Amino acid sequence: MSVSHDEDHFDFNKLERELKAAVTADEKYTRENDAKIRAVHQKVASYDEFREIVMASHLKPLEKGDKIEGKFVQPWNMHADKKKHPQHSKDSETKEGPxxxxxxxxxxxxxxxxxxxxxxxxxxxxxxxxxxxxxxxxxxxxxxxxxxxxxxxxxxxxxxxxxxxxxxxxxxxxxxxxxxxxxxxxxxxxxxxxxxxxxxxxxxxxxxxxxxxxxxxxx
The missing domain is CATH 1.25.40 (Serine Threonine Protein Phosphatase 5, Tetratricopeptide repeat)
Known part of the structure; x- marks a missing residue:
């Protein structure tokens, strides 16, 4: 049986990428939708709390044996940190780019x-x-x-x-x-x-x- 010219040039890699993208998008929608339903049932006190639950839906708790890579710096006093670097904050607001x-x-x-x-x-x-x-x-x-x-x-x-x-x-x-x-x-x-x-x-x-x-x- 002969193989058609179109089949010879069918891009299976592209098809696989598109399939993975569709699966990822579907998983994201399902995950966020479940988080919304969960937040509604929990009767959260404010929309900010509701939004945080949805936006953090992709996060998973650390399990025993998990390690955090890299250097972690906690800005314990964010207000004091802003006072030390006022110019940086100003630049980030004005230099936005197109x-x-x-x-x-x-x-x-x-x-x-x-x-x-x-x-x-x-x-x-x-x-x-x-x-x-x-x-x-x-x-x-x-x-x-x-x-x-x-x-x-x-x-x-x-x-x-x-x-x-x-x-x-x-x-x-x-x-x-x-x-x-x-x-x-x-x-x-x-x-x-x-x-x-x-x-x-x-x-x-x-x-x-x-x-x-x-x-x-x-x-």
Whole structure:
């Protein structure tokens, strides 16, 4: 039996890499989802605690015989350490380097965490509603929803239309209600203030009213 030309050139290594990547992504999703369910059943006191449980879901406890490699330095007094190296802290905030448009939530988080607060608003608006919806379609994880609302509050009156579009995009992501449920009281307060700003868009009053109910806000 002859072997076709396509079969001769089939890239099994590439197939294996893609399979491993898919398995890794599936394991990560299952692991984080189990951590979320576990945190809900434990009735954690705050969203910060909930987020820490989820983000640490990949960690495993040390077993007898395990060794910690490398030198471990514990900054026992972090505030004192910052005073000793104020210039380093300042440089890390200002020398951020150029940002790039992320293709998924992991890439987004890496960019988001390296940005100063005043740069985050422009990062969101430059990506735009449609791209943000695609990135976070599975869910807005890592406790980011509250961060987004606080940042969007910094927008000007002239940019309220794009803020409204972004809020609508977030509301269409999966598990949105769960993300909103675990926001802190400060973040929910920022959400209310943000919708108060949106009231200036008289021509969008129906959209805003509908979106208020999605964000669990009373008129």
């Amino acid at each position: 940002t790039k448009v992320p293709q998924n939530s992991q890439e987004f988080v890496r960019e988001w965490r390296r940005l100063a607060l005043d740069k985050k608003y422009h990062f969101l608006t430059e990506i735009g509603p449609q791209k943000l919806e695609n990135i976070f379609k599975p869910e807005i994880s890592f406790g980011l929803l509250g961060d987004f609302l606080v940042v969007l509050l910094e927008g000007s009156q002239e940019e309220l239309h794009i803020v409204l579009n972004i809020l609508e995009a977030f509301s269409r992501t999966n598990r949105f209600s769960l993300s909103f449920q675990f926001m802190s009281s400060k973040e929910k307060e920022a959400c209310e203030k943000l919708f108060q700003k949106l009231e200036g868009l008289n021509e969008c009053s129906d959209r805003i009213t509908s979106l208020r109910s999605v964000y669990c806000l009373k008129k």
